[in-house]
Amino acid sequence: MDHSIGLRPPVSETVYVQTLNLICGALLLAAVLILWRRELAAIVRLLVVQGVLLAALAALLGAREGSSELYAVAAGVLALKAVVLPAVLRRVLRDTGEVRETEPLVNVAASLLAGALLTLLAYAVSRPLVALAPSPATQALPVALAVMFLGFFVLVTRRRALSQVVGFLLMDNGITATAFLATSGVPLIVELGVSLDLLLVVLVLQVLTARMRLTFGRTDLDELRELRD
Amino acid sequence: MSGVLHDTAVAAGTAALAAPLLAPLAAAAAAGLVGWRRAVAWSAVAAAAVILTGGVLAGMATIDGSVLRIGGMLRADALSAVMLLVIGAVAVIATWAGVSYIEQELATGHTDARGARRYAVLVPLFLAAMVLAVLASNLGVLWAAVEATTIVTAFLVGHRGTRASLEATWKYVIICSVGIALAYLGTVLVYYASQQAGVDGHGSLDWAVLVSHGDQLDPGVMRVAVALLVLGFGTKAGLVPMHSWLPDAHSQAPAPVSALMSGVLLSVAVYALLRYRVIAVAALDPRFVRTLLLAVALASLALAASMLLAQRDYKRLLAYSSIEHMGLVVLGVAVGTPLAVAALLLHILGHGLGKAVLFCGSGQILAAEGSTQIADVRGLLTRRPLLAGTFALGLAALLGLPPFSLFVSELALARAAATAGLGWAVAVALALLLVVFVAVAAHAAGMLVGGAAGQSTPDPPPGGAAAVAPLVTGLVVLAVIGMLAWPLEQLLSAAAAIAGTS
Numbered sequence: 001m002d003h004s005i006g007l008r009p010p011v012s013e014t015v016y017v018q019t020l021n022l023i024c025g026a027l028l029l030a031a032v033l034i035l036w037r038r039e040l041a042a043i044v045r046l047l048v049v050q051g052v053l054l055a056a057l058a059a060l061l062g063a064r065e066g067s068s069e070l071y072a073v074a075a076g077v078l079a080l081k082a083v084v085l086p087a088v089l090r091r092v093l094r095d096t097g098e099v100r101e102t103e104p105l106v107n108v109a110a111s112l113l114a115g116a117l118l119t120l121l122a123y124a125v126s127r128p129l130v131a132l133a134p135s136p137a138t139q140a141l142p143v144a145l146a147v148m149f150l151g152f153f154v155l156v157t158r159r160r161a162l163s164q165v166v167g168f169l170l171m172d173n174g175i176t177a178t179a180f181l182a183t184s185g186v187p188l189i190v191e192l193g194v195s196l197d198l199l200l201v202v203l204v205l206q207v208l209t210a211r212m213r214l215t216f217g218r219t220d221l222d223e224l225r226e227l228r229d
Numbered sequence: 230m231s232g233v234l235h236d237t238a239v240a241a242g243t244a245a246l247a248a249p250l251l252a253p254l255a256a257a258a259a260a261g262l263v264g265w266r267r268a269v270a271w272s273a274v275a276a277a278a279v280i281l282t283g284g285v286l287a288g289m290a291t292i293d294g295s296v297l298r299i300g301g302m303l304r305a306d307a308l309s310a311v312m313l314l315v316i317g318a319v320a321v322i323a324t325w326a327g328v329s330y331i332e333q334e335l336a337t338g339h340t341d342a343r344g345a346r347r348y349a350v351l352v353p354l355f356l357a358a359m360v361l362a363v364l365a366s367n368l369g370v371l372w373a374a375v376e377a378t379t380i381v382t383a384f385l386v387g388h389r390g391t392r393a394s395l396e397a398t399w400k401y402v403i404i405c406s407v408g409i410a411l412a413y414l415g416t417v418l419v420y421y422a423s424q425q426a427g428v429d430g431h432g433s434l435d436w437a438v439l440v441s442h443g444d445q446l447d448p449g450v451m452r453v454a455v456a457l458l459v460l461g462f463g464t465k466a467g468l469v470p471m472h473s474w475l476p477d478a479h480s481q482a483p484a485p486v487s488a489l490m491s492g493v494l495l496s497v498a499v500y501a502l503l504r505y506r507v508i509a510v511a512a513l514d515p516r517f518v519r520t521l522l523l524a525v526a527l528a529s530l531a532l533a534a535s536m537l538l539a540q541r542d543y544k545r546l547l548a549y550s551s552i553e554h555m556g557l558v559v560l561g562v563a564v565g566t567p568l569a570v571a572a573l574l575l576h577i578l579g580h581g582l583g584k585a586v587l588f589c590g591s592g593q594i595l596a597a598e599g600s601t602q603i604a605d606v607r608g609l610l611t612r613r614p615l616l617a618g619t620f621a622l623g624l625a626a627l628l629g630l631p632p633f634s635l636f637v638s639e640l641a642l643a644r645a646a647a648t649a650g651l652g653w654a655v656a657v658a659l660a661l662l663l664v665v666f667v668a669v670a671a672h673a674a675g676m677l678v679g680g681a682a683g684q685s686t687p688d689p690p691p692g693g694a695a696a697v698a699p700l701v702t703g704l705v706v707l708a709v710i711g712m713l714a715w716p717l718e719q720l721l722s723a724a725a726a727i728a729g730t731s
Binding site (some may be wrong): 128173175179186189196201209212216227 | 369374383
């Protein structure tokens with residue numbers, strides 16, 4: 001960014017903007033890597049990285065606004081997205097003993113190309129959102145939406161049950177990042193409800209994956225083809 | 230004198246907000262502690278009756294346009310009261326029918342004590358989540374409650390434990406969670422717009438506050454938000470393009486749960502759309518909102534009509550009929566005039582009761598005939614006249630025949646849409662309804678009077694009169710509200726004044 005000479009912004013502002021951009025860039029990078037990798041364990045590690053980044057984002061906004069509530073939210077995000085949810089996913093991984101995504105519906109090169117197109121789409125969709133209140137935080141909104149779109153792409157193109165859960169979590173991370181960037185987080189009561197729901201959904205999906213393995217012997221979603229008209 | 234009366238009504242109404250939330254929680258706790266017992270099963274029916282009573286009391290208190298509040302979180306106006314009535318009425322029938330349903334499953338070994346306990350815990354929790362959704366004053370809490378319904382119903386859909394029910398559960402949880410995640414993004418964007426407009430200083434998600442500041446919200450952001458909300462809550466309402474989970478989940482769930490999911494859960498999602506529409510038309514060009522909703526409504530109707538024609542499974546037939554009726558209801562939301570809102574609320578009530586009767590009836594047909602294939606069920610009217618009679622009358626109600634209330638509400642919906650200058654949409658909808666009528670009537674005729682494939686009746690009708698009693702009650706109520714407008718009409722117009730905009 002080109003700052004005009006003589007109007008030097010305070011250092012804390014520069015540090016804030018650079019840290020913000022760094023975090024958002026890393027979030028998108030982690031999402032793209034999830035699209036690229038096939039080892040499920042590596043994908044879960046990338047989700048941990050994203051959880052840490054989201055907590056850092058909340059803490060950064062908390063420091064800027066001097067809000068203790070945001071620090072508490074940051075701690076909650078760290079616990080949920082970097083510790084608890086990955087632990088649930090690892091448990092599924094251990095129980096199923098499936099380490100790699102099976103024959104992908106879309107190959108890596110095409111996936112990455114689609115990822116690039118989805119990022120462009122995210123920029124187009126977020127134009128009115130940025131235009132309403134341009135600031136360093138809202139200017140990073142396209143990145144958050146891109147993470148959400150990438151999550152949706154993972155969800156519809158992968159065949160393993162666990163990969164679908166990963167896609168869903170990636171979407172949720174993108175939406176969480178959007179909430180932080182646009183509004184510095186939703187009201188606390190809503191945040192609590194949303195986090196509780198997320199945790200319960202993932203637990204439900206874990207139980208379903210276990211049942212699927214018992215019933216079908218594996219967790220390939222191609223097995224789900226009994227119900228049709 | 231009338232002031233005193235009104236104060237009493239408000240006090241009773243405030244109690245009416247807390248009790249419908251607490252009663253199902255108590256029933257769930259009881260079931261968790263002692264497992265499936267007859268008394269526990271009836272406590273769920275009692276909890277449903279408390280919700281219904283709460284709806285009546287809240288309706289009496291809010292019929293003049295007043296609003297009940299508890300703290301900052303719970304709020305009821307006439308619209309919430311109508312929804313409480315719908316939840317309560319359908320829940321009474323579904324939980325009542327659920328008593329004999331689970332007893333019979335236990336007797337035939339289709340479920341065990343563990344499954345029955347899980348059922349007895351989850352069904353009241355499901356009711357509590359829906360009550361919270363219609364009583365929440367905060368749109369974020371409304372969202373969280375709708376998502377909570379997905380979680381509690383997941384293991385109800387998978388109750389039978391078969392391959393097919395597992396498949397249905399997985400699709401249900403994944404598709405609905407993704408859809409509702411989009412609705413959450415929409416909620417966040419509404420919050421963003423309200424923050425930037427300086428609503429309440431730091432922004433707000435309180436519905437009443439947002440409505441009073443609707444015209445200050447940024448149209449660019451609200452357009453994206455409304456599209457996401459329609460897509461997201463539309464998923465839970467079973468609307469095109471995110472409907473594909475519905476026929477699977479509704480056909481695999483136990484019959485009383487299908488009745489609740491189809492009869493009220495879909496309507497609770499439409500209720501969210503109804504609330505958001507009031508904000509959206511204040512912030513945006515109303516034509517954008519109307520076009521979006523019309524497209525979704527007509528596409529859902531068209532899909533349902535085409536899928537009903539070639540349907541071979543009667544539970545899926547009922548599921549697609551739910552998509553059809555939600556299409557009609559959302560058509561009413563798109564029109565959005567007070568007349569349309571009153572009509573669609575009456576339609577929601579009628580559809581809820583009708584679907585409760587039919588799904589519970591279909592559960593008994595399945596138990597008696599052992600198949601959900603339409604072709605396997607023949608000549609039911611001569612072999613099981615009582616059950617087949619209620620099923621036939623339920624279908625007649627659903628197809629909009631008098632004297633049932635869906636006849637009145639469909640007529641009112643058509644009139645409201647035509648008055649609002651949407652005559653073409655009425656024409657399209659009526660043509661599609663005609664297709665639905667022919668399709669359902671042909672399938673039903675086969676099941677009820679069709680030539681006997683295997684005349685041998687394997688076993689005597691299970692349950693008998695006691696099992697049919699809740700269904701008959703539902704039909705009688707449907708006919709009564711179809712013929713007598715009196716107790717409901719004022720409340721419906723009070724609710725229409727809240728959600729309708731001319």
